[in-house]
Amino acid sequence: MELAALQDVIERTYGERDRARGIPSTVAWLAEELGELAQAVRKGTRAEQEHELADVLAWVATLANQLGVDLTAAIERYGDGCPRCAGLPCACP
Amino acid sequence: MELAALQDVIERTYGERDRARGIPSTVAWLAEELGELAQAVRKGTRAEQEHELADVLAWVATLANQLGVDLTAAIERYGDGCPRCAGLPCACP
Numbered sequence: 561m562e563l564a565a566l567q568d569v570i571e572r573t574y575g576e577r578d579r580a581r582g583i584p585s586t587v588a589w590l591a592e593e594l595g596e597l598a599q600a601v602r603k604g605t606r607a608e609q610e611h612e613l614a615d616v617l618a619w620v621a622t623l624a625n626q627l628g629v630d631l632t633a634a635i636e637r638y639g640d641g642c643p644r645c646a647g648l649p650c651a652c653p
Numbered sequence: 654m655e656l657a658a659l660q661d662v663i664e665r666t667y668g669e670r671d672r673a674r675g676i677p678s679t680v681a682w683l684a685e686e687l688g689e690l691a692q693a694v695r696k697g698t699r700a701e702q703e704h705e706l707a708d709v710l711a712w713v714a715t716l717a718n719q720l721g722v723d724l725t726a727a728i729e730r731y732g733d734g735c736p737r738c739a740g741l742p743c744a745c746p
Contacts, residue, residue: 561656561725561732563710573734573741587691594687598680601720609720613713614727617656620709627694627702632654634707639654641666648666 563621563631570621578622586626590619656714656724663714671715679719683712 578586597612604612624631641648671679690705697705717724734741 561728563654563656563659566656566728566731569731569734569741573731573743576742583694587694591687591691594684597716598684601676601680601716606720606722610722610727611730613717613720613722613724614730616713617724617728618731620706620713623690623694624706627699627706629699629703629706631706631710634703635654635659635710637704637707638659638662638666638711641662648662649669650666 563635566617567621567625567631570618571625574622575625578626583623583626586619586623590616590623593619656728659710660714660718660724663711664718667715668718671719676716676719679712679716683709683716686712 593612593615597609597616600608600612621631624634637643640646642650642652644650645652686705686708690702690709693701693705714724717727730736733739735743735745737743738745
């Protein structure tokens with residue numbers, strides 16, 4: 561899936577509610593989902609890990625939508641490999 | 654950018670180092686980046702928010718790579734809207 565398509569479906573699905581709750585609530589919810597992901601990584605099944613990775617992605621998309629950030633443009637920094645050493649593979653010290 | 658392309662470039666850039674550090678380190682690093690994102694949302698510039706959103710995405714891709722999870726398949730749950738109410742927009746109570 562394209563990141564732009566993800567942002568679009570998340571906007572159409574949750575955009576109005578998310579904006580009504582406000583950005584700090586979205587940050588809190590993203591943190592909660594990261595906690596669930598961490599637990600799934602430690603002791604969950606593969607299906608639970610996949611589920612929680614998707615939830616974190618969805619909340620990252622929600623936050624980007626609320627901030628007006630295009631994730632495709634944002635991730636472009638990594639398009640040619642490591643943005644710090646400009647390398648692929650990374651050769652940072 | 655396609656999520657699969659993101660996972661691919663992150664694998665080629667950081668895969669070997671990430672695997673050497675292990676999954677718990679990746680979870681810790683993702684948590685650190687989420688903290689930086691939360692700070693950027695609270696008091697950062699738009700450019701800083703974009704930067705930190707990309708870093709979180711990159712670490713989500715790293716974690717998915719280490720777990721062997723295909724993010725495109727994982728996010729498919731959201732493809733038709735809310736996976737709980739099967740709606741677009743979401744009509745969860």
